[in-house]
Amino acid sequence: MNFALFVGKNIKMKIISLLFLVILCGRTYSQQQTNRNMVQMTALEKATSQKKFGRGLTIVGGVLFSVGVAVGLNSTETITTTNGTSQTSETGNPGLAKACLLTGIVGLGVGIPLWSVGRHREKKLKRSQGVAITFSPQVSGLSLRLTF
Numbered sequence: 001m002n003f004a005l006f007v008g009k010n011i012k013m014k015i016i017s018l019l020f021l022v023i024l025c026g027r028t029y030s031q032q033q034t035n036r037n038m039v040q041m042t043a044l045e046k047a048t049s050q051k052k053f054g055r056g057l058t059i060v061g062g063v064l065f066s067v068g069v070a071v072g073l074n075s076t077e078t079i080t081t082t083n084g085t086s087q088t089s090e091t092g093n094p095g096l097a098k099a100c101l102l103t104g105i106v107g108l109g110v111g112i113p114l115w116s117v118g119r120h121r122e123k124k125l126k127r128s129q130g131v132a133i134t135f136s137p138q139v140s141g142l143s144l145r146l147t148f
Contacts, residue, residue, distance in 0.1 A: 061107020
């Protein structure tokens, strides 16, 4: 029996086994990276939608507040008292003015913090992506991706 032939086959088997383990570890690492990226992308989408909703709510709140001020300044309420009875007369629409003012204040009070927190989270998540080197085994070979 040729001893060199036996050792040669054994080394080939070791190399094949080692190569298989490296590919398996690479696939596992790639899957973990994909899961992390999916979680990060979901958080980024949530932060972006929170920022957009807060911006919209702030704009609507500002417009309603402005409408409330304008309608309120153009409305007058007169109370006339004659012989112990009081009579109220209104010009314009002070009820609408109060409703718009209140709704605008609530919109601004909720929208500004949502916008600010969403913007902060979005910046933080975009910054955390940073520089990364990813090795991903593909069906057709090994992929190398450098992200800035």
